[in-house]
Amino acid sequence: MRDWCPQVKRLLALTSLLVALPCWSAFAQAPASTSADVASYTGSDRIGRLIAGARKAGTVTVYTSANLEDMTVLADAFEKKYGVKVRVWRASSEQIVQRGVTEARGGRFDADVFETGGAAMESLHREKLLQEVKSPALGDLNPAALTAHGEWTGTRFNVFVSAYNTRLIRRNELPKSYDDLLDPKWKGKLGIEADDSDWFGALMDQLGEERGLKLFRGIAATNGISVRKGHTLLANLIISGEVPFAITTYAYRVEQLKKKGAPVDWFGLPPVIARFEGVGVARRAPHPEGAVLFFDFMLTDAQELLRNRDYFPASREGRPLPDGIAVSFLDPVRDLDESQKWSKSYRDIVIKQAR
Numbered sequence: 001m002r003d004w005c006p007q008v009k010r011l012l013a014l015t016s017l018l019v020a021l022p023c024w025s026a027f028a029q030a031p032a033s034t035s036a037d038v039a040s041y042t043g044s045d046r047i048g049r050l051i052a053g054a055r056k057a058g059t060v061t062v063y064t065s066a067n068l069e070d071m072t073v074l075a076d077a078f079e080k081k082y083g084v085k086v087r088v089w090r091a092s093s094e095q096i097v098q099r100g101v102t103e104a105r106g107g108r109f110d111a112d113v114f115e116t117g118g119a120a121m122e123s124l125h126r127e128k129l130l131q132e133v134k135s136p137a138l139g140d141l142n143p144a145a146l147t148a149h150g151e152w153t154g155t156r157f158n159v160f161v162s163a164y165n166t167r168l169i170r171r172n173e174l175p176k177s178y179d180d181l182l183d184p185k186w187k188g189k190l191g192i193e194a195d196d197s198d199w200f201g202a203l204m205d206q207l208g209e210e211r212g213l214k215l216f217r218g219i220a221a222t223n224g225i226s227v228r229k230g231h232t233l234l235a236n237l238i239i240s241g242e243v244p245f246a247i248t249t250y251a252y253r254v255e256q257l258k259k260k261g262a263p264v265d266w267f268g269l270p271p272v273i274a275r276f277e278g279v280g281v282a283r284r285a286p287h288p289e290g291a292v293l294f295f296d297f298m299l300t301d302a303q304e305l306l307r308n309r310d311y312f313p314a315s316r317e318g319r320p321l322p323d324g325i326a327v328s329f330l331d332p333v334r335d336l337d338e339s340q341k342w343s344k345s346y347r348d349i350v351i352k353q354a355r
Contacts, residue, residue, distance in 0.1 A: 035131040035281055038288040042134050050296070053289025054084045060290030061087040063096045064115040066277070067232065067253070070309055071115075077305055078297050084290055093120035100129050100282075109284035112291035114152070115298070118332030119198060119339065121152040121278040126336075130280040133292055137299035144329055145276060145314035152280035155298045156311040156318075159251040159327060160199045160273045163235065163266040168244045171265075178207070178269055181219045181247070190219070191226040191243030192350060193234055199248055199273050200350065201342030202330050206271040216349050227351055238264050255310040274327035275335075276314070 033053065041049065054060065064071055068090055075086035091099070093116045100111060104127070114124055124130050130151035138146065138153065145154030164174065169189075175181055181190065204212040219225065226243050228234045231250050237243040238254075239262045247269075254266040279298045285291040303313040312319050321327065 033288050035283055035285045035288040035291065038292050039131050039133040039281055042136075046136075047296075050289045050293040051082060054082060054287065054293045057084070057287040057290050059085045059087055060112045060287050060294050061089065061110055062113045062115055062294065063089050063091070063100065063111045065091060065093045065096055065117065065120070066115060070306075070311075073305055073309065074298075074302050077301060078294060081297075081301065082293060084293070086294070093117045096120060097123045097127075100124055101127050104129055104284070109282065109286055111282045112285040112287050113279060113281060113294050115155075115279045116277065117198075118154065118276045118278055118330060119335040121280055122147075122332040122336045124280065125149060125151045129283055131283040131285070133281050133295050135292075135296050135299060137296055140316055141299065141314045142316055142318065145278075147278075147332075152278040153295075153299065154276035154278045154314045155302065156306050156313050157274045157276045157327075157329065159268070159312060159321070159325075160196070160248050160275070161251045161254070161266040161268050162245065162247055163238055163249040163254045163264055164245045165238050165241050166263045166265050168241055174267060175269065178215060178219075182215075182222055184222065186245065187223040189244040190223055191228055191234055191237065191246045193231050193246075193248045194227050194229045194351065196248045197343045197346035198275065198330055198335050198339070200346045201335065201338055202273045202328065203271065204342070204345070206273075206328060213345065213349055220350055225350060235264065252310040252312070259310070268325045272325055272327045273330060274312075275330040276332070 038050070038053070043049075062071075062075075066074075068088075071088055071090065075088060078084065078086055089111075096114060096116050097120050100114065103110060114121065114130065121130075125147075132150040141153065147153065175183075175186075207215070225247070228237060228243065231248075231253055234243065234246050235249055235253050235257055238246050238249070239257065249266060251266055254264055257264050279295055281288070281291045281295050299314070303315040303318065306313045307319045310319075312321065
C-alpha cells in the first residue's frame with residue numbers, strides 16, 4: 001500500500017492540473033461537432049449556430065460536377081452573404097464518386113458537400129458517405145426532388161432536349177418523333193453526347209425496349225450519329241454548324257447560349273426525360289456547420305439564382321416548363337441499378353455504330 005501512495009498522489013496531482021487548465025475544461029465540456037449533430041439540430045437558433053460555426057471555420061469544400069460558370073455564381077453569392085469561402089473541386093459525376101470513396105477508404109475526409117447528378121448521389125448514399133439533414137427548406141420543394149432516405153435532395157432538374165442550328169434547319173423541318181430521324185434527310189447532320197446512357201435507358205423504358213433499340217440501330221445505320229464528349233461542347237458545335245442537330249443536349253445550356261445571340265434553339269422530342277441534380281452533406285464533413293449552411297443555401301437562395309440562369313429549380317415556385325412539354329423523371333435508384341446494362345447498350349447500339 002505504501003508503494004502505491006506516491007503513484008496515487010502523482011495521479012491526483014496530474015488530474016487536478018488538467019482540470020484546472022482552461023483548454024482541457026473547454027474540451028471536456030464542448031466536444032467537436034459532427035455532421036450528425038449539426039444536421040439533426042432543429043432548435044430556434046439553428047441558423048445562428050450554423051452561421052457562427054461556418055464563419056469560425058472560414059471555408060466549406062464542395063465537390064461538384066456543375067458547370068464552372070454556374071457554380072461560380074452560386075459560390076460568390078454564398079460568400080457574399082455569409083463571409084465563408086467556398087472551395088470548389090469540379091469533376092464528372094463518376095470522378096466525384098470515385099474520389100469520395102477512395103478518400104474515405106484511406107481515412108481522408110476533405111469534402112463537406114457533394115453536388116452532382118442523382119445516380120451519383122445515390123451511389124454516395126450507398127457508400128454511406130452522406131448525412132441526412134433536417135432542413136426547414138425541404139418543405140418548399142417539389143416532392144419529386146426528395147429522397148426516401150433523405151441523405152441527398154434534388155436542387156434542380158436537367159431536361160434532355162434536342163437542339164439545332166437555326167441558320168441551317170428551319171423549325172418547320174424539325175422531327176416530331178424519334179421515328180422521323182430515320183428519314184435520309186438527316187444523314188450526316190445528327191449528333192449525340194457520349195455519356196447519355198442514363199437518358200437512353202429511361203427513353204427505352206418509355207418507348208419499349210425492343211422497339212426503342214431497333215429504332216436507334218436504324219437511325220445510326222441509316223444516317224450516322226456524330227458522338228461528342230460533353231454537353232457544352234456539343235452545344236458549341238451546333239452553333240458552329242459542325243453538328244446541325246443534336247439529339248441530346250441540356251435545355252438550360254442551349255437557352256443560355258440562345259440569350260447571348262447564338263443561332264441555336266431547342267425543343268422536346270416526346271417522351272422528354274429529365275434528371276435531378278442533387279446536393280448532400282458529407283457524413284464526415286470537416287466543416288459541418290458550413291456544410292449544412294451550404295446545403296440550406298442550395299435549397300433557398302440558390303433556387304432563384306438557378307432559375308435566373310435558365311435551370312429548372314426544385315422549388316415549388318420554380319421555373320415552369322414551356323407549354324406542351326411534360327417530363328418523365330429518371331429514377332436515380334433504378335438508374336444506378338441498371339447503369340451497366342444501359343451503358344453497354346448505348347455503347348454497342350449508338351456509339352459503336354455511330355463511328
